[in-house]
Every structure is written in structure tokens, then in C-alpha cells.
Amino acid sequence: MQSCYIKLAAHTIKVNAIYETTMEFCKEYLLPNDICGCDFDLEITVEQKDIELERQKSESEDIKECIPIRHFSDEYLETLAVYRQIAEQMVDYDTLLFHGSAIAVDGQGYLFTAKSGTGKSTHTRLWREYFGERAVMVNDDKPLLKITEDGVTIYGTPWDGKHRLSNNISVLLKAICILNRDETNHIEQVSGRKGYPLLLQQTYRSAEPLKLMRTLELLDRMIENTSIYSLGCNMRPEAAKVAYEGMQTVTSKERRETK
Template sequence: MPIYRIADLNIEINPKYEKTRKILANYITDENTADFCVEAKQSEIDRLTANGDIDYMVENSIINTLVCGKILDSYDGLFFHSSALMLDGGAYVFSAPSGTGKSTHTALWRKLFGDRVTMINDDKPIIRKKDGVFYVYGTPWMGKSNIGANISAPLKAVFLLERDSKNYAEKVSAGRVFAKLLEATLISRKQDKMLKILELYDEIFSAVDLFSLHCTVSDEAVIAAYNALRK
């Protein structure tokens, strides 16, 4: 089976559909040893497509869930629903419920900062600790916009977006916005997995700044976030 390099891990995956192979293509590697293997079972794909879902999209969703679950269990990482960009070599993550404007906001960063900004992933990046440092990794799963790259950068800050009539950013504790943070990852009913998520959040937000960004859809929102970082 082909091996893909995702979040600095070699993952053996056996895609059943050509469109799935195309989605994963930029992450294929010539490594011949895998850290772990995942595969979407045909019976599970068939069960879900019986409800009218598209087969390759179902396969991708299953693979994404399996990969993220394995990384959470064994490799100090988690999926974080967000739009993540790299600015001057550091990763900045912007999270909010779907429809709030994450992608619109990061598009404004690209407009204002030009070549200083590279998109890591516009929907499903992975945050993972490696050698004591948390990195943000691009993944093949980039949402409807299909914006991202097979790159990584050290995590510098996380912003939780909230639509408002004014633009300002305030540093917050993880406890204050805990419900929003949980919405951004795959919540599990299994106690050991939830404990792992809580442990990782504690480590992440002890190491990097967490901001609540109240914003309009404007350049001023980007400036408010950038100035908060500089302070």
C-alpha cells in the first residue's frame, strides 16, 4: 500500500477511489516503513453511502477520522478545525464555527502581507508536539476552498474569531473559552481520548498565546490581530 507523509508521520493508506488518491497525492512519500496504517472498510463506506453520500467523500472522511484518532492516541497531536497560515515562518491559527468567516479573514492576511503569508491549511490542520515544540501541519483535507500546502511551522498563537461591530483582540485563558476550543476538535466519548485532548490543550495554551478576536470583515480586523501579537 502507498505511504503518505502527514504531520511528520509515515502513514500507510489504501485508497479505494481515484478521487481519494488525488486528494492524498501531494503527501505521498517514497518511504517504505510506516508509523501506522489506516484503511476505510468497504462495508463502512457502503453503509454511509446508502444515505446518499458520495463514496469517495465518505472514504476521505473515514480516513481523516482514523488518522486524527491515531495521532491523538500515540503522537501528541490533534485535528483543529481552523484556517491556519504561516507568517514570517510562524504559524497562526484562526478558529470559529463554520460560516463565521475564518477563510475570509485569512484571505485578508494574504492581501495585506503578500508573500510574507503562506496558507498551511484552510480547514483541517493538525497541531502536533514534536521535540517539545507544537507545530501546525498542513493535511490533504483542506475544505471547500482547497487551500493549503504540505508544510509545517511552529505554532505562535491561536485566535478564536467572533463577529462584532468593532475590531479588537484580547488575550484569554483556555478555561474562559473552553467550550469553543472543544468545538474545534474531534470530541470523543471515550474517557482516555478526552483526557488526552485536555492534556494537549493544557500544554498548548501554556506554551502559546490564545486570543479572542472580535472583528468585522475588514483590513482593520487583521491590523487589530497583528498589533495584539506585537504587544
């Protein structure tokens, strides 16, 4: 068993893993063992049964999607098992695992989400090309979102998609954008009720009733205090300009804060 300490969403986590490759996977978030000692917020331990559960889940998803069953190594599946356990416990710290591509421009965070294969990563790449050094990738796949009364903070994590695009940073969330393919680029603000089904689908949900209830409470709070947009996007360079400019409207929350 290998042990290390990582820091995610401002919390120190002790990870007990089978494979040393898990420590390499989390290297940008590692903390010195001699400094942390017994001082950590939560602890997770991965066993072989957890790895087998990830294999079963992966195979079930492949069957559901009608694609050939993929065969992943135990080392890779362990990283999934680690994040699943972290997500299970993070809800107790008002923090959710969310499936989306998060980018910051001028220090403000924008979170793009959509059904698989729609082009979240492609769209945030357009943002990096359009804004240059003003744009910084937070996480391209599974960021953590901490929900407080002051708003939502997006945190980078090592679980950042096949392109491994992330940074160990945190930014306040400006807006969430639901991405849709279209022939023309257009954006509009939508109600939380309209966006709720997809946002719920993209949020990690525990099977444990109390944790699930807490997840739903946090999701409701996030939607209530965050501007949500729907973007029709043709994946051409001007899509980034249309999306960014469309999300600069002053929100009701911002109006209240300036009074």
C-alpha cells in the same frame, strides 16, 4: 483495494483505500511506495462500513442544523473516513486534528477558530491580501497540531476545506485567535479557561475513553503554553492589521525562554 503512503505531521502512514480518488486527493503528501515498503508509523484501512458511518454522521449533522440532507459520493466520504482513522491514531503521537484556518506570516503560525460560518477563511484571506508574499496558507480547515514541550507545530494536510487552501509545510504556532463578528475590529488576550469550551469543541475527540483522556491532556498542555486571543472582526481589510499587531505581545513562555 488501493494502497499508498502519505506523510502527515512527520509520520509515514500506509493508507489502504477502496477508491483511487483517495490517492489523488492526497497527492501533495504521497510518498513513493518502493521507498516506504514496510517502513511506516501507522496503517489505516477503509471498508464500506466506514463510508456508511460517514454518511450517517453527515445526515445527522444536516438534521441537527435544520438543512436539507446532502448526498455525498462514496469517494468523497472515503476521504472523511481516512482522516477520521488517522485522527484516532495520531493522538498516540501527541498530535490533534483541529478545526480552524491556519496561516503563517514570516514563518510564524497563527490559528483562527470560530463557530461554523463566522468567517475564518474570509479573515485569513484578508491576511494574504494584507501581507502578500509574507503570508503562506498552512491549512484552511483541518490542520494537525503536534504538541510538545517546546510548543505547538501546525502541519498542513489535504483536508483543507472547500477552497482547497493548504501547503505541505509545518510552522511553529505563535497564537490561537477566536474569531467573532463585530462592527469594529478589536483584539484582546483571553485566559485559557475562557477559551477552553470552544477550543475543545473544535478539537477532534475520540469516543474511546483512553484516547479521549489523552486528547484532553494534550489540549490542556497546548492551552497552557499558547497565547489565546479573542478578535472582534468586521471583515474589512484593516482587520488583518489589528489582529496581527494585537498578537505580537510577548508571552509569559517567551519571557521565561529569554531569561
